[in-house]
Amino acid sequence: MIPGNRDTRDGILFSLPFMIVFALFMVYPLVFGFYISFFKWNILGTPSFLGIQNYVDIMHDEKFWSSLWHTVQFVLMTTPVLIVMGFLMALLATSHSPLKGVMETVFFIPYILSMTVAATLWAWIMQKDFGIINQVIRLMGGEGVSWLTSEKNAMWSISIATYWWTAGFNMVLYTAGIKQISKEVFESATVDGANALQRIIHITIPLVKPTTILCLILQVIASFNVFGQVYVMTGGGPAGSTRVLIQYIYETGFSYFRMGYSAAMSYILFVIIMAISVIQYITLGRRDS
Amino acid sequence: MNARKILARAFEVALILIWLFPLAWMVITSLKYESEVVTRSFTFLPENPTLYNYLHAFSSTYILQWLCNSLAISIVTMIATFILDAPIAYAFAKIRFPGRNILFWIVMAGMMVPFQVLIVPLYLQFNSYGIINTLSSAILPRLAMPIGIFILRQFYEGIPDALEEAAFIDGAGRFRTFARIILPLGKSAATTVIILSFINAWNDFLWPLIAINDSVKYTITVGIANFQGTHGTEYALIMAGAVIASIPELVFFLIFRRKIIDGIAMTGIKG
Amino acid sequence: MKRKLMAIIALIAVGTLLFASAPQEASTGEGPVELKFWSLFTGGDGAFFDAMIEEFNASQDEIHMTNDMVKFDDYYTKLTTALAAGNAPDVIVLHQARLINYVPSGVLLPLDEYVSDEMLSDFQTAPLEACRMDGKLYAIPFDVHPIVMYTNTSLLEEAGIDKIPETAEEFTAAAKAVKEATGQWGSLIDNTTGTYKAYTLTRLFVSLVNQQGGSMLTEDMSAAAFNNEYGYNALVWLQSLVNEEAVNPNELDYDAAMNMFKLGEGAFYFNGVWATGTLEQTEGLEFAASPLPAFMGESAAWTDSHTFAIPVQKNQDPAKVEAAIKFIDWMTGNAHLWAKAGNIPTRNSVLEGEEFNALPYRADYAAAVSSVVANPPTAAWGEIYETLSDLLEAAVTKNLDPQTSLDGMEATVNEIISRY
Numbered sequence: 005m006i007p008g009n010r011d012t013r014d015g016i017l018f019s020l021p022f023m024i025v026f027a028l029f030m031v032y033p034l035v036f037g038f039y040i041s042f043f044k045w046n047i048l049g050t051p052s053f054l055g056i057q058n059y060v061d062i063m064h065d066e067k068f069w070s071s072l073w074h075t076v077q078f079v080l081m082t083t084p085v086l087i088v089m090g091f092l093m094a095l096l097a098t099s100h101s102p103l104k105g106v107m108e109t110v111f112f113i114p115y116i117l118s119m120t121v122a123a124t125l126w127a128w129i130m131q132k133d134f135g136i137i138n139q140v141i142r143l144m145g146g147e148g149v150s151w152l153t154s155e156k157n158a159m160w161s162i163s164i165a166t167y168w169w170t171a172g173f174n175m176v177l178y179t180a181g182i183k184q185i186s187k188e189v190f191e192s193a194t195v196d197g198a199n200a201l202q203r204i205i206h207i208t209i210p211l212v213k214p215t216t217i218l219c220l221i222l223q224v225i226a227s228f229n230v231f232g233q234v235y236v237m238t239g240g241g242p243a244g245s246t247r248v249l250i251q252y253i254y255e256t257g258f259s260y261f262r263m264g265y266s267a268a269m270s271y272i273l274f275v276i277i278m279a280i281s282v283i284q285y286i287t288l289g290r291r292d293s
Numbered sequence: 294m295n296a297r298k299i300l301a302r303a304f305e306v307a308l309i310l311i312w313l314f315p316l317a318w319m320v321i322t323s324l325k326y327e328s329e330v331v332t333r334s335f336t337f338l339p340e341n342p343t344l345y346n347y348l349h350a351f352s353s354t355y356i357l358q359w360l361c362n363s364l365a366i367s368i369v370t371m372i373a374t375f376i377l378d379a380p381i382a383y384a385f386a387k388i389r390f391p392g393r394n395i396l397f398w399i400v401m402a403g404m405m406v407p408f409q410v411l412i413v414p415l416y417l418q419f420n421s422y423g424i425i426n427t428l429s430s431a432i433l434p435r436l437a438m439p440i441g442i443f444i445l446r447q448f449y450e451g452i453p454d455a456l457e458e459a460a461f462i463d464g465a466g467r468f469r470t471f472a473r474i475i476l477p478l479g480k481s482a483a484t485t486v487i488i489l490s491f492i493n494a495w496n497d498f499l500w501p502l503i504a505i506n507d508s509v510k511y512t513i514t515v516g517i518a519n520f521q522g523t524h525g526t527e528y529a530l531i532m533a534g535a536v537i538a539s540i541p542e543l544v545f546f547l548i549f550r551r552k553i554i555d556g557i558a559m560t561g562i563k564g
Numbered sequence: 565m566k567r568k569l570m571a572i573i574a575l576i577a578v579g580t581l582l583f584a585s586a587p588q589e590a591s592t593g594e595g596p597v598e599l600k601f602w603s604l605f606t607g608g609d610g611a612f613f614d615a616m617i618e619e620f621n622a623s624q625d626e627i628h629m630t631n632d633m634v635k636f637d638d639y640y641t642k643l644t645t646a647l648a649a650g651n652a653p654d655v656i657v658l659h660q661a662r663l664i665n666y667v668p669s670g671v672l673l674p675l676d677e678y679v680s681d682e683m684l685s686d687f688q689t690a691p692l693e694a695c696r697m698d699g700k701l702y703a704i705p706f707d708v709h710p711i712v713m714y715t716n717t718s719l720l721e722e723a724g725i726d727k728i729p730e731t732a733e734e735f736t737a738a739a740k741a742v743k744e745a746t747g748q749w750g751s752l753i754d755n756t757t758g759t760y761k762a763y764t765l766t767r768l769f770v771s772l773v774n775q776q777g778g779s780m781l782t783e784d785m786s787a788a789a790f791n792n793e794y795g796y797n798a799l800v801w802l803q804s805l806v807n808e809e810a811v812n813p814n815e816l817d818y819d820a821a822m823n824m825f826k827l828g829e830g831a832f833y834f835n836g837v838w839a840t841g842t843l844e845q846t847e848g849l850e851f852a853a854s855p856l857p858a859f860m861g862e863s864a865a866w867t868d869s870h871t872f873a874i875p876v877q878k879n880q881d882p883a884k885v886e887a888a889i890k891f892i893d894w895m896t897g898n899a900h901l902w903a904k905a906g907n908i909p910t911r912n913s914v915l916e917g918e919e920f921n922a923l924p925y926r927a928d929y930a931a932a933v934s935s936v937v938a939n940p941p942t943a944a945w946g947e948i949y950e951t952l953s954d955l956l957e958a959a960v961t962k963n964l965d966p967q968t969s970l971d972g973m974e975a976t977v978n979e980i981i982s983r984y
Contacts (some may be wrong), residue, residue, distance in 0.1 A: 008750065009390050010389045010390050010467070011390050012391060013300060014384070014388050014390070014467045015389070015390025015391075015393060016390065016466075017382045018380040018381055018383055018384035018388065018467075018471075019380070019381045019384045019385075019396065021370070021376075021377050021381070022377040022378060022380070022381040022400075022442070023381070023396075024536065024556060025377055025436050025437050026403065026437045027401060027435075028437070029411075029415065029433055029434045029436065030403050032414070032418070033410075033411040033414035033415045033418060034406060034410065034411065034414075036414035037410050037411060037413060037414045038419070039480075040413065040414070046415070046649060046665075046669070047644060047645065047648040048648050048666065048671055049642065049668070049669045050451075050671035051518040053340070054319065056369050061526075061983065063347075066976075090518070096305065096308075101301065101302070101305055102302075103302065103305045103306070103309070106309060107305060107308065107309060109550060110309050110312050110313055111312060113312075113313075113316070113543070113546065114315075116542050116543070116545075116546045116553075117542065118495065118496040118498070118513070118517075118538065118539075118542070119496060119498055119514070120498060120515075120517045120518045120535075120538075121512045121517060121535045121538055121539050122516075123559035124517065124531060124532075124535055125315055125316075125318075125319050125532070125535060126315065126378045128318075128322065128532065129315060129318060130755035131528070132815070132817075132820060133328060133820050133823060133824070134329075134331050134332070134335075134823070136318055139335040141337065141346060142335075147393065150815045152758070153756045153815040153816075153817050153820075154759075154815050155756060155961075155962070168312070168315065171556065176558050177558060179554075179558060180558030180559070184354040192455060193342045208756075214347070218367070221355055223471065228407075229407055229408075231409075231499070232498055232499075236518065237756075238757060239637075239757050239758065239760070239761065240757065241757020241758065241761065241762075241817075241954075241957070242756045242757050242815065242957060242958075242961060243756075243762075243954050243955070243957040243961065243962075244757075244954040244957075244958075249408065250409050253409050254339050254499075255410070255950075256408060257409075257413060257827060257951070258412075258503070258644075258645075258946045259639040259640065259641065259946070259947075260946060262548075262983065263646055263663070265983070266413070267410070267413060270407060270409050270410035271409050271410065271572065272406070273409075274407055274410055275409075277405050277407065278402070278405050281502055286689075291347055331823055331826075331827075332827075333827065335695065401877065416645055416649070417649070420648075420649035420650075420651070425646075425649055425651060426651065502638060503641065503642070503645060504643060506632070506646055506651070507632060508632045508634070518635070519633075519635045519638070563824075
């Protein structure tokens with residue numbers, strides 16, 4: 005295995021190109037950003053040192069907590085649905101239907117659209133006065149719904165657009181998971197008289213558990229980082245009720261130019277995401293093995 | 294039995310149509326005049342189909358240039374990502390060198406960094422290099438994203454050591470083994486990484502929004518978002534822009550459909 | 565087959581790279597001075613502005629202006645980062661209210677030594693003085709754009725109203741009369757975040773507080789000053805239009821309000837003067853524009869002003885500064901073209917000129933400019949303004965208790981001020 009034992013040299017040589025890029029464009033800005041979070045700085049003038057004041061202020065910042073809560077809401081509203089949808093879609097895509105290939109393609113197509121396109125499209129579909137949904141409701145004699153402009157609907161509307169846009173990704177992961185289950189397992193179950201629903205509950209769901217864990221971890225991270233859909237569809241409204249944490253970070257940093265404060269908030273978000281990932285990894289991963 | 298089958302097919306067709314409907318609506322809206330869009334007397338199909346919005350989009354914006362910019366950025370990103378990621382993924386998978394595990398976890402932690410944390414420092418950094426407002430500034434931060442390494446390492450680990458050892462015995466060095474054995478065997482993983490980095494680069498929004506100043510250098514996602522702001526309530530025009538922006542992606546997807554889907558599936562299988 | 569595919573991809577890559585890098589900076593030397601310019605004018609405004617730039621470029625051959633439009637939401641983000649990096653364009657547009665965020669950092673060029681007294685003497689005093697800080701001139705006002713009231717004249721006629729309402733009570737009554745007689749909405753004040761925040765609500769609130777003799781912040785700008793009867797009256801009235809009286813739609817966003825007024829679905833509509841040009845282009849809409857009525861006592865209307873400024877560059881090229889001043893001179897001197905969009909010019913020669921006075925409504929509301937309310941000159945104002953929009957939106961759309969809302973607004977504003 006070791007010709008002349010040059011593993012150390014080779015390891016460094018092979019790692020080096022990426023590590024240089026990583027150090028320059030990930031580690032260095034990360035450290036620099038952490039440094040900024042201890043300052044009050046409007047990017048134009050000279051920074052003034054505040055110590056941990058920014059972090060203290062954040063703890064008392066109502067807008068920070070409400071934005072964090074909206075983010076958690078979005079995570080809770082999207083994660084379970086997206087995972088169930090992905091699974092159901094995968095069942096269709098692996099069924100015996102002659103349309104299974106078409107379904108797989110069609111369900112996946114929205115995922116390749118860019119966020120701006122998907123979000124703009126849904127903002128238009130859900131537009132209160134002239135959007136297709138409300139136009140159809142009105143044709144049928146109903147009254148238009150405030151999809152994006154009412155507090156109780158807005159986050160759900162954003163979630164619906166997100167379902168359409170990203171469910172296909174989870175479907176692909178589940179499809180792969182289902183295809184890995186050996187045919188004999190299903191066949192022997194069929195012989196034993198299990199119907200389709202029983203097979204799904206007793207065979208498919210338990211056996212795709214690793215996929216479920218992966219989907220869960222990826223989905224929670226992705227949902228925690230939500231920004232684009234909200235920014236395009238509601239701008240955080242109505243009355244700030246859909247403002248998510250990244251949007252608040254963006255606004256304080258790049259609209260009000262309180263760079264230090266913004267950086268401090270991003271670090272708190274970083275720690276939260278990191279903590280959740282580690283907890284998920286430990287609890288789910290352990291039970292699985 | 295037959296009735297059940299018909300019912301199942303009907304259900305599936307309905308699902309497909311529902312899923313495709315938003316895309317169809319995007320196209321339909323783009324073929325209407327604005328006066329037909331913002332109106333209380335709703336019609337589903339355009340009464341006088343028109344390409345006006347498309348002509349307007351092409352003539353009043355740099356939309357074609359934006360597409361080229363996005364294409365250039367995405368292609369360079371996907372090639373560079375692979376060139377950078379493959380060797381280190383190989384090192385993580387197959388070479389036992391001191392500090393390997395620590396290094397691996399540091400790189401993996403990079404996957405969890407919310408990009409917003411990096412924006413301000415990156416901007417200042419790039420500005421001091423004098424490359425803000427160039428296409429390279431849109432590309433470089435993407436190259437530090439470690440997702441590709443994760444996928445490639447998973448795959449390379451599955452390649453039996455025996456294959457490599459055979460090559461070493463024949464007198465091949467590391468580089469030859471890597472180039473002749475690992476890379477060809479890892480082709481499917483490589484495709485995945487390349488495609489994913491293409492899609493991610495194409496869909497990138499926040500960073501190019503900040504890093505690029507001249508509207509002629511915008512990427513298509515930024516251009517379209519700007520388009521929406523510029524044309525306020527001109528939905529028909531905005532939808533025409535969205536259609537133009539989506540066509541290259543759809544073509545890319547339909548050509549590489551199988552590879553893309555299998556590629557994403559791979560991230561899951563061995564995870 | 566695979567080789568071919570790779571070759572095609574490589575070709576595309578090379579091709580797009582070449583194309584993507586095609587637009588090069590024009591080489592210096594002979595030919596006109598190339599000036600780069602950033603603006604934030606969108607929609608209707610944008611079209612009029614682009615036309616002006618074209619006309620400027622055609623009017624002479626010494627200077628060539630290239631304009632990059634940036635969406636309003638992102639404009640200040642890009643501008644500030646570019647200023648911090650020292651790579652801002654040669655001329656920029658700034659809202660007067662934002663000058664305070666830039667001048668103290670020394671990123672804008674003081675213009676006194678470049679602008680002739682003759683040119684300056686042509687400007688209206690108030691908007692010009694608003695661009696002066698610590699005795700130095702940092703920007704030149706291009707327009708003034710207060711909030712005004714638009715009325716759908718056909719609806720008013722149908723409802724038998726022949727007089728523009730002058731007080732809050734008269735307005736409410738007129739709006740109710742319209743609703744009863746025509747079935748359309750009495751007033752269209754946007755109150756919900758859509759493409760934009762509910763800025764109209766904030767603009768009216770600011771105007772109404774000032775109409776009663778109050779102000780948004782204390783004189784030294786260290787605290788909120790609207791949590792009193794002035795703020796209370798203003799908020800209660802804005803809430804009543806949507807809730808008790810139900811003459812104004814709830815959950816109405818900026819775009820929807822504009823569209824509904826265009827479609828003739830509301831009698832009174834409030835927006836900045838910039839909407840005039842767009843409304844005039846709407847077929848079948850009969851409307852009039854008038855200065856914001858003195859609903860609560862004195863005349864006072866929220867306003868802001870677009871100004872031109874010249875960023876400090878690492879190597880400031882005097883030729884470019886000179887060209888930029890010429891450009892600014894031309895733009896402000898031909899602002900009757902800009903008035904087509906609805907905006908009010910700032911130079912006497914334009915205000916007295918024939919072209920401007922031939923345009924409808926403008927002269928009326930231009931006369932009202934004397935009673936405009938300037939934005940408080942504090943760096944915190946931007947954040948206060950945006951935050952108040954959110955809080956007013958919640959108070960009006962959810963009909964929250966006005967006193968509790970005002971208490972909350974005051975506390976939030978004070979907290980914001982403490983962080984700057």
